[in-house]
Amino acid sequence: MQHCVFSNATVTCGVPQGSVLGPLLFLVYMNDIGKAIPNEKNKLFADDTNLFIFDKDSKGLCLKATDYLDKLNLWFLANKLTLNATKTCYMVFLLKKMKT
Numbered sequence: 107m108q109h110c111v112f113s114n115a116t117v118t119c120g121v122p123q124g125s126v127l128g129p130l131l132f133l134v135y136m137n138d139i140g141k142a143i144p145n146e147k148n149k150l151f152a153d154d155t156n157l158f159i160f161d162k163d164s165k166g167l168c169l170k171a172t173d174y175l176d177k178l179n180l181w182f183l184a185n186k187l188t189l190n191a192t193k194t195c196y197m198v199f200l201l202k203k204m205k206t
Contacts, residue, residue, distance in 0.1 A: 119186045142181035
């Protein structure tokens with residue numbers, strides 16, 4: 107039979123995982139992420155963030171995405187957070203023009 111050893115640790119920033127107030131504190135902590143890229147569409151859901159970027163061509167879309175990710179990275183650094191690149195992905199949707 108194994109025995110678990112627990113130790114105390116001080117949380118200096120962020121939200122303690124598994125706490126009763128954790129979800130509420132997380133939302134308060136993340137609430138101003140939209141200020142990193144004002145006037146753009148971002149959605150927060152639980153512990154996920156989605157950013158929706160629109161442009162008429164792929165070059166403009168790529169430039170915007172790079173700019174927004176740089177701005178978000180600055181916000182993360184200012185809030186002592188990091189972007190988890192292994193959990194980060196993107197999707198590109200194209201609008202096909204209908205033949206008339």
